[in-house]
Amino acid sequence: RYGNNPFIKAWQLDNEYGCHDTIISYSDVARAAFQEWLTDRYGDVEALNTAWGNVFWSMEYDRFDQIDLPNLTVTEPNPAHVMAFRRFSSDQVVKFNRVQVNVLRAATDVPLIHNYMGRILDFDHFEVGEDLDIASWDSYPIGFLSDRLEGDDDHKAAFLQQGDPDMQAFHHDLYRAVGKGRWWVMEQQPGPVNWAPYNPAPLDGMVRLWSWEAIAHGAEVVSYFRWRQAPFAQEQMHAGLLRPDDTPAAGMEEAAQVAQEIATLGPLVQVQADVALIFDYPSDWAWNTMPQGADFDYFRLIFSAYRALRRAGLSIDIIPSTQRNFDGYKLVFAPGLANTDPTLMSDLRDSDALAVLGPRTATVTDELSIPPQTQPVITGLDVNIELSESFPPSHIRSVEGGGSVVHWMEKLSGSSPVLMKTEGGATVLTGDDQMWYLGSWPDETLWNRLVGMAATQAGLHTTALPDGLRLRTAGAVQFAFNYSAHSVSWNDQVFDACSVTAWDRQDRILK
Template identity: 30%
Template sequence: MNDRTLSVPGIVYGGDYNPEQWPEEVWAEDVRLMREAGVNMVSVGIFSWALLEPSEGVFDFSRTDRILGLLHENGIAVDLATPTAAPPAWFFRAHPEALPADRDGRTLSYGSRQTFCPSSPAYRTAALKITAALAERYASHPAVTMWHVHNEYGCHNAACYCDTSAESFRRWLRARYGDDLAALNHAWGTAFWSQWYYAWDEILPPRATGAVPNPTHQLDWRRFCSDELLSLYTAERDVLREAAPAIPATTNFMVMHNFDALDYWRWAPELDVVANDHYLMSADPESQIDVALSGDVMRSLAGGPWLLMEHSTGAVNWQPVNRAKTPGELRRNALAHVAHGADGICYFQWRAAKAGAEQWHSAMLPHAGTDSRIWQDVVRLGADLRALAEVRGSGGTAELAVVWDWDARWALEFPSQPSGELRFQDLVRAWYEPLWRAGVAVDFVRPDADLSAYKAVLVPSLYLVDDAGAANLTGFAEAGGTLAVGFHSGMADENSHVRLGGYPGAFREALGVRTDELFPLLPGERVALSGGGTGSLWSERVRPAGAEVVTSYTDGPLAGVPAVTRHAYGAGSAWYLATLPDAETLAGLLGRIREEAGVAAGRAAPKGVEVVVRRGADADYVFVIDHAGAGAEVSVAAGSVELLSGKPVDGVVVVAPGEIAVVRERRASA
């Protein structure tokens, strides 16, 4: 860890503050209400480039000077942003070549946000210039507690297919392959379809073509796009760090639903404070599971506590139907993020906009003002977070890890797979959900991570894995751990080349099975399994090669063929799930697997009640969150204290319907 830490005491509480959207006479009311709500930090200036630099090289910081002064006078810290996510119109009129192009070759226009080519030299120069000007002016300002670099990298321009991007892509490839074009041709398998390259200049981004593009070309392109945006982040961060070495820098990740543009394992080490934006999907009937999954991924990326930079008090504005949150949901969501490692809770945005593209996005101070349920909930949450100040810095308790890998995710979802129905995050969530219901703490890990702290490692989906990652995972089982691998894993190497000799490729020996042919299932199709239950999405002709059969298919073309196996491997065991069992059957299998590993379920709680533990230096913090709305009683240690109420708890904490309790349990060893 670095020594640049966020100095705001307790749990951070606030959101994006955009006072430029309002007359200056509103600002005093803003800070008065922030104090009433318990806000202690706001992000300022995220989309203010056009106001800070009204013409090239001409800066106007007068408004920001007044805003930062007002906030500091009222004891509110500032997360000061570089405004580089939204270049002004004058920039694009001067540099039209900086506009991005899509896969079809169309140049996109300015008029929204992130309408720039990430490889544009003109954009980089202008972005670093405004960043340097901000750093020079505010590096020693007493309000500035953190730098907020850019905003949601890759949200709208994760890839640009213009000629400038093509040149940058070729430079990236030359570095990756040691300037050896033969090595690239081998890695990409260009002997197929006469794709062999004889000169670097022949290589283009994977633009729209008449047939399926080369999968390794696409994979390297995704890696390049992630790295190209990361280079923009580090360039701005370094300018800020030179001006203010002690002030931490962050940017906001988007570990939520289906955003997959960036490899955050590569990004996280570059951030002083790891932060995330998370929004619920209205169509998800149990979005609280996504909150938990996202939080666990973030805690794993950060290696400890993290900051929730954005979420919503109510409805968002960008889904087909944008539903409001139900009574109590604002509070449950926020405290669930804290339960899963967040040391800060922030929203987009402070005051709901009356104009612009996000005018129907909820905010801490809604259109209805203070006479609203949202405002009442915001004030209550502020009091809750003050009561939880001591939770800050506490960590997780996981003995079980789930493998998560962006390369494997990208490669799985490229065209021409055996099934177009496979979605990485859906498969991970299918395995995660029964663990969540059982109250099992989960960390997420890279394939090559140190696994020594875990008793069980689950691999729901890892289509692509290099030799080192595969050896690390199988070595975990050989050394005494319990490994469980999902179908279509280990099939390809780091170049997305199929591993020969039978499936599941890299894991064949450790799993003690061999498959010679795949039988993916049609949408809605199911196969019956011995012992009850069904499988969906996938089946394959598995032949045991040392493994014992746990479950078999009982109908269809593979009747009698193993569907789930277990193999004693070294001092441990390796399980293989060659289909996606229904939720109940999968829960039973994962329960058996983790019990074999010695990973116990969490504390007993009614269905729909989430129990999460954060571990402090001398106490555990037990979060009990009733998502089901029926109330709950959960056992806790005698002599505990419920922090939100300040009341002692002796043996059982009672949670009212739809409510939350956070109990401090002193550990016997403390």
């Protein structure tokens, strides 16, 4: 009926995969499907027993139909069992999405799109995205600061009505990769929401800032949720561009301003960044299954690296762990990448980029066991992990030259040159001209030092930005976004609170 309707420009499949804990299922149907998935993956139950190390604790199976789901166990389940179940659960989302894709492909030629979410890692978005034309996500900066980001009280107070300065940009860059260059914001917060623990209103200027930041990162569309605030049911307190009585709400004026400015500024050109950050969903499942420390979290680690790169004024491409072509990149970061695929490491070694790996990079197999080779499994780098430690938040280890190790540290040995060490003499960073291995989790100061060192080695210019100010390059246009609730100064310029500024060859074209 609507397949060839000229007013339909894209089809959205489903809504927010993973919302409300809808990926992991411990139902009887899930158990039967999991057993079938295991049969297809391993073929023979003895192969599964060997891969999982089921000889430990006498956990061998005789038949696939004996294998239950990894919940309600007396003690912790086998990590390989959990990891297999996480892969199965992700594959189910891919299959479910593909069923819808196949139905729509037969009925329409317009692009197919799904709206992903912030910090939802239960399925592999890259694999889902392979069947779609456009990625999108639902951006709720204030809600996310409150309900899904770590941060001290001072940070959360400073950005209470603006959102974290890097959370939105991270997901813009992530979903640009998931969408293979094409992405939208399907739901942009225009005012207070109803679902976070606390729901303050955005400061004046923030709806405009969020909109322009998405556009600067390549968004083809910024769509606000919602058009009109509903006067009933579960989301009646969720603001829209219009109030329930159809009068304009606070966000309407700023959305209209952005529309006018887009027409004046014209299209932007997206170019490959100099810096890439490898993001890998299975690594989150791995470290969630086997954290070895109460606060070791993959997203938290990789986001800390992303924040450090942004504090240095750099634009970043997020890329999948399946990527093997690194042409054009000068610097590639891969913190916490569990993958031990030798082709990835050799291709990084053969590229022109400086690769900064670790901690925990290339330290487990796909079955979440210790590889037979010396860890980490990195081509051409003589570094060995002798043991790994996790620390409580109260414990730090100071590093020579400034900064500290927090959360995690590996005891490293080998002949690779030492680039950083603790005040006690333990190796923190080691490497050669092509690859570095970081055996620790840096605090903010140490991340800043590390990014500065790596950028210098890679021939990149960095700049220390004031708190809350972030930059983004889109072709010939340079953007500055001030998330702070007060004006800041940088590079002999003053940036108003909650403001967007853009230059084209030194001429200011947006303020």
